[in-house]
Amino acid sequence: MIDISLPLDWNLITYPGDARYEHYDYMTHEKNGVHITRVIMETHSGTHIDAPFHALPNGGTMSSIPLEHLNGPATVVEVNGNAINAQDIPGTVEKRVLFKTKNSGLYDSFHEDFCYISESAGKRLVDLGVETVGIDYLSIEQFGTKGMKVHKILLEKGIAIIEGLMLKDVKPGRYELMCLPIRIDTDGAPCRAVLK
Template identity: 40%
Template sequence: MKRPWKDVSVPLRDGMIHWPGDPECHIKRVNRMEDGAVCNLTHLSLSAHTGTHMDAPRHFVADGKTMEQMPLEAVIGRCRVFEFDCEDQITADDLKKIKLMPGQRVLFKTRNSTFSWGLKEFDKHFVSIRQDAAQYLVEQKVMTVGVDYLSIGGYEKDGVETHQIMLGAGMWVIEGLNLADIKPGYYELICLPLKIEGADGAPCRVVLR
């Protein structure tokens, strides 16, 4: 039996939840066939860090690589999904309990997938990666890390530090996943961000099999 691909991206929609202070997501149909237009045409206005997206090192590193410089091997290939039952942050001690390998692609599933994405407002208390865990990921030479809400770092703690540590080491980051229907284990990963020249991030669609 052929294994189906599972989409773990969140849909882009007008007015969707976004990081406080970032531009809101606006999606508007500007040409409508029902109004007599020859075709339908949609206008998009959004931050590069809307919904399911990737961070390039340039997001927090002044001379870091930008999205079009991302090696495709960072987002295509075997990955492993780990699940953490924590209410606050993923710590270095949590990561030391699992097997991480150099060059690995890892996705972290937490309560965010079932709780945070179900809220109508931005969840300021989502599970994030503490800065000691970020440093441990760098020491283990992990290539790509994915998380199931809008940031690897917390809203009121470690937000800047976690980004600086991971992106400063050249790690590629996927944010805004929804792993609610994904069990821990090994998967094939395809994540293709928009190829935006000079960008510090880009929306993407992510599938697992």
């Protein structure tokens, strides 16, 4: 198995304006006879899934995303440009498509010039009947754009979005994706994603 999730730790980068991940000793063996850690994070920290409500005011929350969409055969597509365009997507892909880009090497600090999914690519993924789209950075949208257009193209059609994947050591090809969000019914949720 290949773990394609980002570790949740103090070094986790965040999108500008988002709260940073933190964790503290809440109880300790010395004081309480047990150790419990308090974790402070946003639903879109690290490797996570976007629910429709993240971009659509009347969209569903995490419970609206079938777990079947997040688990099963997946295609890892490698794109070397600054944007993922319709022509970068093969004609035949699995129901789950993960994009490996230059982004997997950008997790040292936030970079505004990360590779993103274009509107034309979003529409092509809809036309191909994809159920889940993943990318190896904090957002599928081009940095600085307004309106979350690509999110809306995908989420309006019930396509799940996984952001924050680590695909640096993954070769393009066919895999089995296993991706489970924590069971929290909000606009998104952290998840653990692995390929087999």
